[in-house]
Amino acid sequence: GQNIDQPTEMTATEGAIVQINCTYQTSGFNGLFWYQQHAGEAPTFLSYNVLDGLEEKGRFSSFLSRSKGYSYLLLKELQMKDSASYLCAVSLVWSSASKIIFGSGTRLSIRP
Amino acid sequence: DVKVTQSSRYLVKRTGEKVFLECVQDMDHENMFWYRQDPGLGLRLIYFSYDVKMKEKGDIPEGYSVSREKKERFSLILESASTNQTSMYLCASSGPLTYEQYFGPGTRLTVT
Numbered sequence: 001g002q003n004i005d006q007p008t009e010m011t012a013t014e015g016a017i018v019q020i021n022c023t024y025q026t027s028g029f030n031g032l033f034w035y036q037q038h039a040g041e042a043p044t045f046l047s048y049n050v051l052d053g054l055e056e057k058g059r060f061s062s063f064l065s066r067s068k069g070y071s072y073l074l075l076k077e078l079q080m081k082d083s084a085s086y087l088c089a090v091s092l093v094w095s096s097a098s099k100i101i102f103g104s105g106t107r108l109s110i111r112p
Numbered sequence: 113d114v115k116v117t118q119s120s121r122y123l124v125k126r127t128g129e130k131v132f133l134e135c136v137q138d139m140d141h142e143n144m145f146w147y148r149q150d151p152g153l154g155l156r157l158i159y160f161s162y163d164v165k166m167k168e169k170g171d172i173p174e175g176y177s178v179s180r181e182k183k184e185r186f187s188l189i190l191e192s193a194s195t196n197q198t199s200m201y202l203c204a205s206s207g208p209l210t211y212e213q214y215f216g217p218g219t220r221l222t223v224t
Contacts, residue, residue, distance in 0.1 A: 008152075
C-alpha cells in the first residue's frame with residue numbers, strides 16, 4: 001500500500017527555524033510536493049522535488065532522499081503568517097495526470 | 113494567475129438528496145481532480161479526469177460520480193447523499209507540462 005507519514009503538530013518561535021519531516025513508502029514514485037494550507041483555505045504549492053538534494057526558495061527549502069524515502073521542509077526566519085498546515089504529497093506516475101497521494105498534514109503553530 | 117472556482121463555499125443537504133458540486137478552471141488545463149479532506153485523514157482523491165469525457169477512479173470513488181462535458185468544468189455528483197459524505201471537497205487542476213496542482217477554495221458540505 002501507499003503510506004506517507006508526517007508529524008501531526010509542531011510549535012516553533014517567531015524568527016526561529018523549523019524542520020518538518022516526511023517519510024513515504026509508495027510504488028512508482030515520481031516526485032514529492034509540499035503544500036501550505038491556512039485554516040479554511042485551499043492548499044497552495046510550495047515546492048516539488050524530483051531529484052535528491054536540497055532546493056531553496058526564499059525562506060523555504062525542501063530536501064529529498066529517494067533512497068531513504070525521506071523529505072523535509074525547512075522554514076527559516078519564521079513569521080506569524082507561517083502558522084498553517086503543511087502537506088507532504090507524493091506523485092506516483094510519470095504522466096501529466098499524475099496521481100498524488102497526500103499525507104495528513106502537519107499543523108505548525110508559531111508563537112511570538 | 114490560475115483560477116479554480118467552486119460553485120459554493122458552504123452547502124447543507126439532506127440524506128438521500130442528489131448533490132452537484134461544480135468546479136471551473138480558467139487556465140485551459142487538461143487535468144482536473146476532486147478530493148475530500150477530513151481531519152486526520154488528509155486529502156483523498158475521489159476521481160480525476162485527464163481529458164473531456166474521460167475519467168478515472170481515485171482512492172474513494174464509492175458513492176460519487178463525475179462529469180466532464182467541457183474542458184474547463186468538472187462536476188462531482190453525490191447520487192444519494194449520506195451523512196458520512198459530510199466533508200470539505202476540494203477541486204484542483206493541472207496542465208500538461210507541470211505537476212503542480214492548483215486548488216479551488218473548497219466546498220464544505222454538511223449532510224443532515
